[in-house]
Amino acid sequence: MQQQSRREAELIEGLHSLHFVLSVTRRKFLTIISELDERKLWRDQGCRDMAQWLSGRIGISQWMAGRWVNASHVITKLPLISAALESGRLGLDKVLELCRFATPETEQELIAWAKRVSVATVRHKADVFNRPQLEEVRTVDKARFLRWWWNQGGASLGLEGLLPAAEGAAVVKALERCAERLSESASEETSSDKLSAEDRREQRYADALCALSSQAIAEDQDADRATVVVHTTLESTGLGSAEIEGGLGLHPDIAQRLSCDARLQFVVTDDQGNALGIGRASRNVPRWLHRQLLHRDHGCTFPGCGTKMFLKAHHIWHWELGGPTDYDNLVLVCTFHHKLVHEGGWSVCLNGMAEWYKPTGRRYDPGPDPPGERTVAA
Template structure:
């Protein structure tokens, strides 16, 4: 299989260098169709490999919290794309062979295959495998004419075409299955962009969507005839208002032992002279005006920095890493420090590099932030953690994973 894929890779590389400008319009369309068909066939091979890796537990064995997280790091995918790939692999694994064959033949796309697999699973549960086999043929035929969204809508009434005698009873089951899919697929992704901005994306289930609209819609209405903000800008400002309101309630859960809060690091003299820029503890830069505005209605939480910007040690007498010491740890690590993990500080606990029971002090140079999964993994595996020459955490993999045991670092939380 690997030899065949290498040959295919070489053939595609040759095509990539070919001058498409010399092709006629008819040939260009033929190239588009051929590349799309090839893409689907390769996707079928990839999905089969993902399913096998997931079944073997390869990702967890190599220190990842899930196959999706491992794929994101291995293939440099967006985390939502990695989750979709794992979900599709699981769906096709239990789908009739006809669905996998259609994908391998290039007759359906990945998204269409997911819709067909989900629809057939619902039909099989409500009307039996024989009716499900009929549904597969109809859905594959429809896939030649309809995109995944339209195909899913048509699939809700597939029994009207293949088994009308049970269609009404199955419609209720289809609604329940759709609710289950919505619960499974719900997620929100927060991605860092340049300049300290964040990009939000995700899928909300019906209940969360209704809650969001109920909160956002009134706040995103134009404030008057002179309001020049776009619709998207008004929704952005409404979301910021909702977050401010939530912070002011005082009812948010505690964050690693501290109440929920914004922590801004800045130079006090610069702040007093209205010249000092600042940074949030999650690494986002703030203008001097923003720092001063936040200081008007938020507590100033001082962090003592060394000459190189390193947070100085704060407290050695306590076992629990809380208060100023935890804030110093968050400023240094930025989140879970295990290589490839993007868990933010609020999901992390402080790990003693040298265990407290072994005489290890509760100090900055003996602590590292780890999410729950990697905290357990460090305690239960052969990975070792230490601070590098620059005072940043680095992790030494076990010899079975890397015979050279070259130290690894987390680069997701780097700010410079």
């Protein structure tokens, strides 16, 4: 027992030592971010701002990168919070939120308060402080987003979004109203799991969202745009390997259920399963081919971007120069990066995946250089 206690004490001491090292490093990290932003390095790297460049460079979300960039500038005016981060008295997450509303006059009191509360509490206070005024409604509206991702190899879908308060209230009311109308499924009634009332309510909200989405698709007059596409191979036994658009595997039984009342789409492909396209018949990309590009690229192909809105299908070999409207001559780009190609001197090619090249001809790789190797910004 005594030896075990000694080992636990050593581990805790090691944890504290490493925490201090990380704290010092994080403070230096913010200093570097601030200087890089002031130098506008991101302008020559094909990015909209420092947050997008940082996101692609070190592989974090643009939301988090935005927090870091903001804190890197604000913390220079908050010497007490800066010292609290560097000494390890406050963690980075709390500091990022404090930098959204702290002032030199309030930082000492806020440090004492932040040490006693959770990160969520600090973030909530920052959100309340930054609650938009009437003149800021337009800015808040521009910040709205909804994103989703597939978990566990495609077994489940995660959702994350941000809406202005008024629109968010409408969404909540619709979900609550639809959930009230849904009858409990037999699986809920017979389930041996002891679910709490909160768990059951959250399940019904999930069912309500699915019901509302299905209803919207059913009522859409444009059948092509309202199609949930399932990619599958045809085999003698019926539906073989299948996946929902997005690369998510489906069990054959589920694929068969979907095929009962779904519009099936057939696409001519090569021996590798790639859609062939329409050649020189037209420069305009048909919807079925655009869906194939979404299936492959998932969004803007510029490293670190990934935008899914306002996408353009860019001809790698330009149409005017004889390039075909084919699967292997198209890549998806957002409006910003489409302009970068045509007017900024950048280029992109397909080599298994999209590769981007700077006007200098050097391939753009946003990831960090291996330790010890000099970073080349050109």
